[in-house]
Structure formats: C-alpha cells, structure tokens
Amino acid sequence: MKKLAIGVDVGGTNTVAGIVDAEGNVLVKGSISTPKHGDAAKYIKELADSIKDMIKNVKSLNPDSEILGIGTGAPNANYYKGTIEHATNLSFKGIIPFIDLLRAQFPELKYLALTNDANAATLGEMIYGGAKGMSNFVMYTLGTGVGSGIVINGDLVYGADGFAGECGHITLIPNGRYCGCDGRGHLEVYCSAPGMKRTAFELMSKYNATDSLLADKSFNELDSKMIYDAAVAGDKVALEVFELTGHYLGMGLADTVHILSPEAIFLFGGPTAAGDYIFKPTIASMESHLMPVFKNKIKVLPSKLKLGDAAIVGASALVWKEVEKQQ
C-alpha cells in the first residue's frame, strides 16, 4: 500500500493542489482560480471536485495507493480552528470554516489540516527537505512579504492562538519604512522582494544614479529579478541592494537566534535564488550581531524545496505531521 498525501495551496489568484508521495514527489497536480465571488462553500465544492478527479487519476495509475489526508496552506490560516480569518487578499469575508467545509466533501479522510503558507513550507523542509532530522530550526520565506515558520523540539510553533511565526514583522529600524500591517521598520519592508525594490530606489535617489541599469525602470516595473540581473552585470546600485538586504536580514536572523537558539535557519523564496549575493552579506551581518555564545555555529542554508512545487509539497507535509502526532 503506497501512502500518499494531498497538498493544497490557496493563493490570491490561483489555488493549486497535488498528490505527493512520502519522498515529496508530486505525482499529479492541478489548479483552479481562487474566485472573486466570495462564496466559500461554492469554492470548496469546486476545489473538492478538482481533487476528486486527481485522486481518481492517481488511483487508476496506482491501484494499491492510499490517500491519507489533505494539508492546506493559506493566508491568515488558523491551525487550531481550521479557519481562514479575515484574509485581505482573498474575496471571502470574515471567518471561513475551511476544514469543516472540506471535511463535508471528504468524510473518508482522517487527516485534514490547515496552516499558513510559511508554516507549510517549514513543515515541507522538515519532512522532505534540508531540515530532515532537525528538531530546532527556523525558516524564512522571502517573497511579496516575509513569512516564517519555527520548529521547536520537532514541532511547529503555533503559539497561543495559532499565529506565531510572524518574524517578518519584528522591528529592525525604529520609525523606519512603512509596512503593510501599519507598523514601521519591520524586517519585511527591507527583505521582501518589494523591500529590495524600495532599497534600490532609495539608493538611486541617494547617489543620483542615472547610469544604473535600474534607472530606466518605473517604481511599478522594477522587480527583484531585474535587480539580480543588474547585480550579475556589475551594477553598483544593484550590488549594494543585496549588501543592504543581507545586512537587514542578518539583523533579524540574529534576533531570532538569540530568542530561539536554532540549529539552522533556512531561507526560501525568489530572492534566495541570488545565492551568494544574498547569503554572504546575510551571514556576515548575522554573525556580527550575534552574542559570542552563538557565533560560528548557526547554519544559514538555502531551502531544498523546489520553488515550483514547494507550496503543494509543503502543504502535503501537514498530513504526514498529523499522522505522526496521532500515532
């Protein structure tokens, strides 16, 4: 009997789902639009139909397979309650009883669980990726925002109300840049992809850098991939963007280390594809901010999850973790 888990990732535009084996291979996957109509029950029915098709598909190829459950990563997900709460980038208003709605569609599946996408990625790293065998680590996901997941004693930290792991919103610079959450100077406003763009425009303003490769892009055009390409081409502004992004991120990682004493910190997401451009200054800054007792022993590693499948694979990891918990 080949055991399989389903992973679902609810995004603002699309919801992707896939069936994943115990080694993290995606056997089949699909996608539906995350609707704008705000009717959660209708949406879950549509999602369930799509998943049922996938199950049929996989079962025809692997007649001896067993589906254990469905793990879902979603914004503003509350693990304890199985709800999506006041997600500003989804059309569903208020509190959506996601797991209850899903259970009505799959009464035969024992393991249904929901958490936010950064936590799902963190579990993915632990179950299938570079954190296999680690009991204490942290994962930062760098993208449109900065999310994080924390593992202590082998378990994901949800905190008192299920919302732990908002490391993207620790304050780095008092009265610094404005954050989407209404705060200021948070890690996210410096180390997310849009944060890197803001740094680029700050630096062009500082140096009046008319000759920068980035100087012909509008604020709405410029993205972190363009900054990376410019850095590779030797553009001074772009190179300094990576230096500063690493400087800020390292400060935040050092805070995380002082609080949690992890074995390793994993970095995941688009900007981490820049490799040494981002890892070198990040590690240098973290080390310079660490107390002596923590110096030269915290590993800062790239995630081993494949960027394309990470959302599905991470979400499916929730299922294996639930199986482990209930055994």
Added chain:
Amino acid sequence: MKKLAIGVDVGGTNTVAGIVDAEGNVLVKGSISTPKHGDAAKYIKELADSIKDMIKNVKSLNPDSEILGIGTGAPNANYYKGTIEHATNLSFKGIIPFIDLLRAQFPELKYLALTNDANAATLGEMIYGGAKGMSNFVMYTLGTGVGSGIVINGDLVYGADGFAGECGHITLIPNGRYCGCDGRGHLEVYCSAPGMKRTAFELMSKYNATDSLLADKSFNELDSKMIYDAAVAGDKVALEVFELTGHYLGMGLADTVHILSPEAIFLFGGPTAAGDYIFKPTIASMESHLMPVFKNKIKVLPSKLKLGDAAIVGASALVWKEVEKQQ
C-alpha cells in the same frame, strides 16, 4: 508522604538553597559564599554539606517527607549537559560538570537538573505562580541584566544547544548603546536597572537638569530604586526614564509576540516593583508596535513569585518539571 524539592541559586557572591513544598512554600533555607578559589569540586562538597543539613532539619520536622531532587539555577548553565560553561562572574574556569559533581554527593536523588536563572524563574512562574495552566508564555527578568524564559506547548524552550531565551539581546536600536556582550542597542542596555540609570544620565545631559532629584548622584551611585523614589516625588527626569524604559521594553515585547504568539508575558525583578510607572508605558508601547491580529489580547503581567524567595523557588520548580517529564 509529603513530596519536597530542593532549589539552589548560584549567584556571583552567594549560593542560596532551600527546600520547597509543592505549593512553593520555602520550608527551610540557607546560604554559602560562592567561593573565589575556583575549585568547583570543593565548592560542590561544601554546598552538598549545607543541603544535607537542611534535609536533616526538614526530616526531623516532617518525618514522612520525601525529597525528590535538586533544581539549580546558575549563570551560563547548559540544561542539556548539566554544565556551567565559561561563566564570567564565577571563579570557576571553563566547563564545570555541575550535575555530575552534585550526583556524586546525592546518589539517592533521581531528579537533578540545572538551567539558567531566568529559565528557573520562568518554570517557577509556571509551577507555582501566575502562569499556572498556561502553555505558551514568556517571562522577562529585569535586573542587572535582562534575562528571559520561553514556554511553548507547556515546555521551556532550550533550543538546539540549551541557550535559547536571550531576549535581552535582541537589537532595538541599530548602533545604539554598547552592551556587555559586545553587541549594541540591545534590549538589556535600555531596560535593565543599569539601563535605566544610563537613560537617566542621558536625559539629565539632554535637559541640563540641574534641578532633578537625581542630579546629585554620581554615575556609580544612582540605582533604579532612587529613580523610582524620584518618580514618585514627581521628578520629571525620573518620570521620563520610566516612560522611555517602557517604550523600549514594549518594542521588545512586540517582537517577542510576533515571533511566538504567547498568551501572556510576565515581568519579574526589581524594576517591576515600580508598578504602573513601568507597566503602563510598556503595555502602551507594545500595543502600538503590534500587528492588528495580536492587538489587545496579550496579557502583560507582574510575576507572582516573591522577589526574596524567587531564585530558590524557581530553581526548585525544575524538579517538579523533571518529575512530570519522566512520568
């Protein structure tokens, strides 16, 4: 059979020990000098003799009592290894196998454990104090430094190497005041008792406050109790010291909340005796720095441990926690 636990607190000057019942009452206590001779084995022998006297004393009063074990709070303690490592304010050099030395003296006791003093206080709060029944909380201990202990899912967080909980060393102000750990701008340099003194001198310099009640004290004379007395008397500088200390502490608490999502944060130590002077600005600052999802639900509470016995009582809590773990 009345079950009892022994608590030991290793300080720079004195080592205090006491026998504590399950309700946190100290039945008997004593103290020896923490020696300057650097001979750990000799010191542990002396400590053991003192503890043996106490046990004899308690057993004569309560013939049906049973001593379960010894919990110790000490600087630079490594819970996993039972060692005290490179403690700069103790005379013992290098790594002291504290638990091994103690076990040789008490082979009949099953539960021997060691952790740092902030962690011991945190366990004390959970076993005997205001955190009874809480599974996710944080404790900040304000004194000469700022320590902290973190409880997640009912367990103290030690991290990968036993040194988690250094919340006093998260960075609040980039390139801020110098910290004893070689870092800069850490929470400890603003929110410890000496940090409050530094703030007082900064403010007197800023305002040329020759009429402040604090203006006749030298840098080495002024302490946080004097600042409190001056604040009660309406001294403007002293009042602003509390405002600023609360402002800084609230920033740090908000970071802690974003990362860990605790149910409550407890404040312990000398400066917290100032009550509203410190709690009000701390809570206001924390709330102003929190993301919406965390606002108005994190309790900030004074520790319920009695200041005088807290070190012994906290250390003894380690024993009950070990008993619970091994059952």
